[in-house]
Amino acid sequence: CYVPEDDYTSLNNRTSYNLTLLNYMDPLQMPYLKQEPYFGMGNMAVSWHHDENLVERSTVAVYSYSCEGSSAEEASDWNLKGRDPAVWHVGLKVAWDIETPGLAIPLHQGDLYLMLDDLNMTHQHCVLAGFSPRFSSTHRVADCSRGTLEYIFGQCELALQNLQTDSNSTALSLKSLETAVIKQMEEIHNEVEFEWLRQFWFQGKRYLKCTDWWLKPMAKLEEFWRKMELMTSLVLQEVRKKEQTEEQRNETISCLLLVLTERQRLRNEWAARCQSEAAESLPEEQKPECHPFWTNEESNMPLPFDLEEVIVHLQNLVQ
The missing domain is CATH 1.20.58.1470 (FTO C-terminal domain)
Structure with missing residues (x-):
């Protein structure tokens, strides 16, 4: 299968990361967390959004490290109707659409997820808090023609x-x-x-x-x-x-x-x-x-x- 050289260059540019965001959050130390408003997904650490100022169709990579331990076990007796509230999740929904059901994907210690191609443009994502503290490292290809x-x-x-x-x-x-x-x-x-x-x-x-x-x-x-x-x-x-x-x-x-x-x-x-x-x-x-x-x-x-x-x-x- 022949792939034009320009396509290889384009694909390489989509993962030429030039911006890293480091985040830490301990939900139990937060006095107030917003509730996810559309699908009953529980506490949100980050509300629904698109990542902005990125090179078009570039890949967003997120490494998640949650300090799982006794706090994660607290949910064992929950009568669960949906996501496990003790576990961190990334939420995904169609952009500007609250009729199509959203998706909550669990994030365990050391998980990595990628948002490929136009996913960041066609969909919005949020971060749903678990019980344990969490570090995350987000890697982006920033469009440096704006936002600097x-x-x-x-x-x-x-x-x-x-x-x-x-x-x-x-x-x-x-x-x-x-x-x-x-x-x-x-x-x-x-x-x-x-x-x-x-x-x-x-x-x-x-x-x-x-x-x-x-x-x-x-x-x-x-x-x-x-x-x-x-x-x-x-x-x-x-x-x-x-x-x-x-x-x-x-x-x-x-x-x-x-x-x-x-x-x-x-x-x-x-x-x-x-x-x-x-x-x-x-x-x-x-x-x-x-x-x-x-x-x-x-x-x-x-x-x-x-x-x-x-x-x-x-x-x-x-x-």
């Missing part, structure tokens, strides 16, 4: 190219009000806030026990994000001046409404997560931080945290 510090700093520089400082004063202005430029700028603004800053601070201070390395790059990202908040306020000022043609102004407002409505929705979602029962039950050093967050009294921010009034004002301008 180099990438997101490059995106910030791209957005900030539209910010102009008057050399004769401290006044700031925008170089362009073209809809495409504004759209790109505001989408990067959202990406920095929700894919980086809020994701990072949601983890609380737990990782400071291991390293504080991430604090400096995240502080730099927050500095860029603050400039983007200012740039959004400058766009709003230009819209209120009515110096554009009506068509241009309406295009700009429509563009702003899309990204600001999304920003408002995501801010509310992240705030709710930080105040959830699960979050409140965590030890103090593990509690998520809703950051960035500010009140209207904090005058160093050009726009409010709650964008509802801004959105309503823009909607009124195009009526």
